[in-house]
Amino acid sequence: MTTQQFTVPGVSCQHCVNAITSEVSGLAGVQSVKVDLGSKQVRVEADGRTSTDAIVHAINEAGYDEVTVLN
Template identity: 45%
Template sequence: MQTFNVEGMSCGHCVKAITQAVQAKDPAAEVRVDLSAKTVQVQSSLPADAVIAAINEEGYGVSAA
């Protein structure tokens, strides 16, 4: 499981947008978003840079935790 720090998340829409962005690249990905901790955990065959790129495309600042 990869963990990322994500800035700018504040609501359920953010959770949905990030989850869909990652799953668009890997439909089998498991995505867990923690709004209060501003983290996203991803279980995926994608490399970390691809996950970061998918989240960045949605307009969120992201870095590996």
């Protein structure tokens, strides 16, 4: 299991949380997605099948183009 964190500056409401959670949760291997509105960070726990690029792409698909990988 790996944990990856991202900053998504455009996250501002529960709709944002739901959109990102829905897109990222659909990726193979994702176990959990946590979006923190206060810090504007997304934390993803996944097995080895889920690449960082795939997670960033899923966040982009949810409507958030600016994503910074923290680890």
